[in-house]
Amino acid sequence: xxxxxxxxxxxxxxxxxxYNVLKRNAEEIARRAGRGIEVxxxxxxxxxxxxxxxxTPVTADIFDIANNPEIDIVIELIGGxxxxxxxxxxxxxxxxxxxTANKALIAVHGNEIFAKARAxxxxxxxxxxxxxxxxxxxxxxxxxxxxxxxxxxGIINGTGNFILSEMREKGRPFADVLTEAQALxxxxxxxxxxxxxxxxxxxxxxxASIAFGIPLQFDKAYTEGIxxxxxxxxxxxxxxxxxxxxLGVARRTERxxxxxxxxxxxxxxxxxxxxxxxxxxxxxxxDAAGSTLFYGAGAGMxxxxxxxxxxxxxxxxxxxxxxxxxxxxxxxxADALSDHPILPISECESAYYLRVQAKDHPGVLAQVxxxxxxxxxxxxSVMQKEAEEHDGLVPMIxxxxxxxxxxxxxAIAALEALNDVAGPVMRIRVEHLN
Amino acid sequence: xxxxxxxxxxxxxxxxxxYNVLKRNAEEIARRAGRGIEVxxxxxxxxxxxxxxxxTPVTADIFDIANNPEIDIVIELIGGxxxxxxxxxxxxxxxxxxxTANKALIAVHGNEIFAKARAxxxxxxxxxxxxxxxxxxxxxxxxxxxxxxxxxxGIINGTGNFILSEMREKGRPFADVLTEAQALxxxxxxxxxxxxxxxxxxxxxxxASIAFGIPLQFDKAYTEGIxxxxxxxxxxxxxxxxxxxxLGVARRTERxxxxxxxxxxxxxxxxxxxxxxxxxxxxxxxDAAGSTLFYGAGAGMxxxxxxxxxxxxxxxxxxxxxxxxxxxxxxxxADALSDHPILPISECESAYYLRVQAKDHPGVLAQVxxxxxxxxxxxxSVMQKEAEEHDGLVPMIxxxxxxxxxxxxxAIAALEALNDVAGPVMRIRVEHLN
Numbered sequence: 061x062x063x064x065x066x067x068x069x070x071x072x073x074x075x076x077x078x079y080n081v082l083k084r085n086a087e088e089i090a091r092r093a094g095r096g097i098e099v100x101x102x103x104x105x106x107x108x109x110x111x112x113x114x115x116t117p118v119t120a121d122i123f124d125i126a127n128n129p130e131i132d133i134v135i136e137l138i139g140g141x142x143x144x145x146x147x148x149x150x151x152x153x154x155x156x157x158x159x160t161a162n163k164a165l166i167a168v169h170g171n172e173i174f175a176k177a178r179a180x181x182x183x184x185x186x187x188x189x190x191x192x193x194x195x196x197x198x199x200x201x202x203x204x205x206x207x208x209x210x211x212x213x214g215i216i217n218g219t220g221n222f223i224l225s226e227m228r229e230k231g232r233p234f235a236d237v238l239t240e241a242q243a244l245x246x247x248x249x250x251x252x253x254x255x256x257x258x259x260x261x262x263x264x265x266x267x268a269s270i271a272f273g274i275p276l277q278f279d280k281a282y283t284e285g286i287x288x289x290x291x292x293x294x295x296x297x298x299x300x301x302x303x304x305x306x307l308g309v310a311r312r313t314e315r316x317x318x319x320x321x322x323x324x325x326x327x328x329x330x331x332x333x334x335x336x337x338x339x340x341x342x343x344x345x346x347d348a349a350g351s352t353l354f355y356g357a358g359a360g361m362x363x364x365x366x367x368x369x370x371x372x373x374x375x376x377x378x379x380x381x382x383x384x385x386x387x388x389x390x391x392x393x394a395d396a397l398s399d400h401p402i403l404p405i406s407e408c409e410s411a412y413y414l415r416v417q418a419k420d421h422p423g424v425l426a427q428v429x430x431x432x433x434x435x436x437x438x439x440x441s442v443m444q445k446e447a448e449e450h451d452g453l454v455p456m457i458x459x460x461x462x463x464x465x466x467x468x469x470x471a472i473a474a475l476e477a478l479n480d481v482a483g484p485v486m487r488i489r490v491e492h493l494n
Numbered sequence: 495x496x497x498x499x500x501x502x503x504x505x506x507x508x509x510x511x512x513y514n515v516l517k518r519n520a521e522e523i524a525r526r527a528g529r530g531i532e533v534x535x536x537x538x539x540x541x542x543x544x545x546x547x548x549x550t551p552v553t554a555d556i557f558d559i560a561n562n563p564e565i566d567i568v569i570e571l572i573g574g575x576x577x578x579x580x581x582x583x584x585x586x587x588x589x590x591x592x593x594t595a596n597k598a599l600i601a602v603h604g605n606e607i608f609a610k611a612r613a614x615x616x617x618x619x620x621x622x623x624x625x626x627x628x629x630x631x632x633x634x635x636x637x638x639x640x641x642x643x644x645x646x647x648g649i650i651n652g653t654g655n656f657i658l659s660e661m662r663e664k665g666r667p668f669a670d671v672l673t674e675a676q677a678l679x680x681x682x683x684x685x686x687x688x689x690x691x692x693x694x695x696x697x698x699x700x701x702a703s704i705a706f707g708i709p710l711q712f713d714k715a716y717t718e719g720i721x722x723x724x725x726x727x728x729x730x731x732x733x734x735x736x737x738x739x740x741l742g743v744a745r746r747t748e749r750x751x752x753x754x755x756x757x758x759x760x761x762x763x764x765x766x767x768x769x770x771x772x773x774x775x776x777x778x779x780x781d782a783a784g785s786t787l788f789y790g791a792g793a794g795m796x797x798x799x800x801x802x803x804x805x806x807x808x809x810x811x812x813x814x815x816x817x818x819x820x821x822x823x824x825x826x827x828a829d830a831l832s833d834h835p836i837l838p839i840s841e842c843e844s845a846y847y848l849r850v851q852a853k854d855h856p857g858v859l860a861q862v863x864x865x866x867x868x869x870x871x872x873x874x875s876v877m878q879k880e881a882e883e884h885d886g887l888v889p890m891i892x893x894x895x896x897x898x899x900x901x902x903x904x905a906i907a908a909l910e911a912l913n914d915v916a917g918p919v920m921r922i923r924v925e926h927l928n
Contacts, residue, residue, distance in 0.1 A: 077782075081640050081641075081782045082640075084642075084781075085640060085641065085642055085782070088642050088707075089639065089640060090830075091707055091826045091827060091830035092707075092825055092826050092827070093639070094818060094822075094827050187637070193782070193783035193786060195632075195633050195636070195637025195786075198632060198633070198637045199629050199632070199633060199637070199788075202629070202632060202804065202807070203629025203632045203804055204629065204800065205523065205526045205527070205804045205808075206515050206516075206519060206523060206799065206800045206801075206802075206803030206804050206806075206807070207515075207519065207522075207800055208519055208522050273522075273526075331768060331789060334765060334768055346800070347519070347796075348511075348519070348627070348796040348797065348799055348800040348803070349628075349790060349791065349796070349797050349800035349801075350627060350790065350791045350794075350796070350797055351791075352788070352789060352790035352791075353787075353788075353789040353790065354633075354787075354788055354789075355765060355787040355788075355789070356783060356785065356786035356787065357783065357784045357785075360784075362783070363782065363783050363784055365640065365782055366638065366640045366641055366780070366783035367640075367783075368640075369639070369640030369782070370636065370638065370639045373639040374639075377819045378819070379819070380815070380819050381814070381819065382814060384528060385811045385813070385814055386811070388526070388528075391526055392525045392526050393525060393526070396524075396525035
């Protein structure tokens with residue numbers, strides 16, 4: 061069979077990696093796909109020194125790719141959600157299949173894009189949008205298709221996980237590690253997307269849709285960053301047998317779906333608690349399969365390219381299939397999506413780690429315990445440290461059982477109103493993942 | 495669309511689980527697949543108390559299913575590789591697609607079965623044959639299709655992993671834990687398949703084929719069981735920073751492919767070293783994606799059913815596709831398989847843990863070191879314990895760098911010939927998996 065012709069839009073890290081992998085592994089890929097994949101055109105304003113494109117035609121206008129009648133599949137790797145959206149919609153309009161690594165684009169404009177793709181009978185594939193080289197979209201969408209999925213929990217931002225791993229292993233403060241991560245190229249000059257959980261929320265939004273069969277609803281995701289975490293909290297968590305991870309959690313409950321990204325204590329003996337450095341992992345709990353975990357590199361030139369090219373092979377195989385027998389974009393048939401609501405964070409449930417800075421008085425613990433118990437919050441354990449600072453304040457660390465966030469907000473307000481408590485209460489959610 | 499009609503052959507643990515999952519999650523599965531899946535007939539000699547089959551017709555003759563003109567897909571869950579082979583070949587002959595969980599059948603007769611399936615244009619799907627509920631066949635065959643895969647390493651027998659986990663955590667001897675595993679139903683009355691590595695070798699044979707694009711060659715797999723492991727070795731490994739796992743390793747080298755199942759020391763900080771109890775995990779190292787790991791329940795009623803039903807959904811989607819655009823059975827097109835040879839164990843390479851029972855003399859270490867060095871074997875570390883027994887023998891533990899098995903066999907023969915060394919040298923292979 062003749063090779064399939066594809067066009068790469070964007071020749072940055074992932075674009076360069078995709079070109080290189082397609083070239084280096086051309087024979088191996090053709091042995092699998094049954095035909096070759098030929099890059100017919102590249103759309104890029106600048107060359108990539110890590111990618112020798114040889115005689116492949118390059119255009120500065122990415123829309124040339126979407127309009128090139130020779131090209132069957134457009135690979136969108138420019139990032140962002142404005143021009144990328146126009147490009148993808150134009151490619152679809154021209155009857156081309158699309159492969160993208162763009163999590164923001166899918167999380168924010170996916171519903172619109174998939175509707176248009178269905179109308180035109182083309183595929184939009186996005187494995188590389190979540191967790192880089194880990195084929196987790198495929199695992200959930202196809203590999204677990206027998207299951208009612210209960211929850212998904214993921215370490216899906218490598219920068220954040222690198223920072224938390226360094227804080228724990230070396231007792232370093234957040235700001236220090238962030239500076240190093242920036243020097244190493246793990247974190248952007250403006251690290252907001254990574255450390256505030258926005259990037260993770262994009263990915264979690266996608267995972268929740270394919271796990272539960274709901275439309276993409278990025279605007280309803282709750283995000284809380286890791287910037288306020290102290291080395292002390294990391295150490296106390298460790299002493300209690302936990303690790304702190306920046307976790308994305310999507311959980312199905314009877315009242316609705318929880319969709320939240322925040323620092324989270326996880327028991328240290330869970331496999332996912334031992335995922336360190338820039339690595340990613342996604343854990344899925346489902347009614348038949350039980351718990352599964354998918355681990356690997358969440359970013360980088362070639363891991364992400366691995367997923368882009370796997371999508372290409374899938375699309376090549378599906379070129380001749382009739383659209384209604386394809387794997388649906390969001391795992392469930394478009395007319396069978398559920399309107400189960402996303403819960404606001406106040407209605408989400410979790411266990412909590414609380415650090416209360418209390419005056420070194422007898423009776424403070426009794427007051428704290430009474431506030432919690434009056435609201436039906438059970439205490440699992442209490443750890444009181446020696447007074448460390450000149451201010452005579454003693455950190456009191458509590459682990460609670462599961463309650464709603466609303467109930468905990470109320471309790472924290474009452475704790476902060478106590479005369480013997482100084483400053484804000486540090487609150488970190490706890491997930492046992494069992 | 496009308497539901498697809500399937501027949502289940504065998505109503506044991508996996509057959510019962512498959513029926514139950516198809517029934518309980520019928521709506522969720524149909525929302526994904528776009529049509530229902532109806533069990534039109536069951537072939538079983540006895541009822542399964544955990545599975546209420548209601549009005550579904552049951553026949554005592556499984557060949558009725560393969561011959562039933564109403565049935566599109568035959569699900570083979572009877573196990574074994576004699577009747578199961580005949581059944582699957584008959585179903586294929588009758589133009590039916592097949593889903594099976596039978597690792598022995600695929601590992602031993604897969605080449606014949608796939609050839610016949612190709613000739614008849616039908617699919618034989620076997621996700622459930624390896625690592626139960628973990629969609630690892632799909633991950634390697636489709637999710638990593640961009641990659642040249644370097645090696646695969648897996649904990650792919652839950653019984654063996656349960657035994658080794660208990661030995662480590664509680665310092666219990668092998669025989670004790672085996673008896674408990676049998677009582678818990680994790681191990682068969684005849685545990686040979688599990689503890690001697692035959693079951694793992696079946697699965698590893700399948701993983702190696704789809705990773706490297708080679709025909710199935712179970713007869714060339716090297717297997718070594720865990721029955722000779724002592725609590726002392728487990729403890730020494732721990733003291734050196736390692737865990738002992740019953741690992742299946744398939745590695746591509748220039749000279750050929752290593753295909754081996756044996757007890758293996760793995761550095762304790764590797765994620766796979768922390769997979770405990772009956773859980774399974776498969777690690778894949780590939781040129782673009784780097785290292786990925788897939789973890790979950792490796793056996794059991796519903797985890798295995800999860801994979802059987804996922805295969806069903808895939809086959810339902812592929813009913814109308816033309817065969818040449820399907821995912822090839824062994825990941826690579828049948829006419830593009832490689833004849834890269836499987837290496838005999840003597841030509842495989844690994845690092846080694848050696849336990850030498852030596853007389854408590856000065857100069858023994860010098861003799862041992864000289865035997866190793868004469869054969870180009872570098873020592874990474876040596877640990878000498880106090881004499882523990884009345885016999886005055888001192889265990890000397892060595893970790894070596896990587897050498898061929900042949901070279902190590904030769905060294906061990908020389909060590910055992912020393913006057914100051916008593917009894918056989920305990921040898922366990924070491925893999926760093928990085």
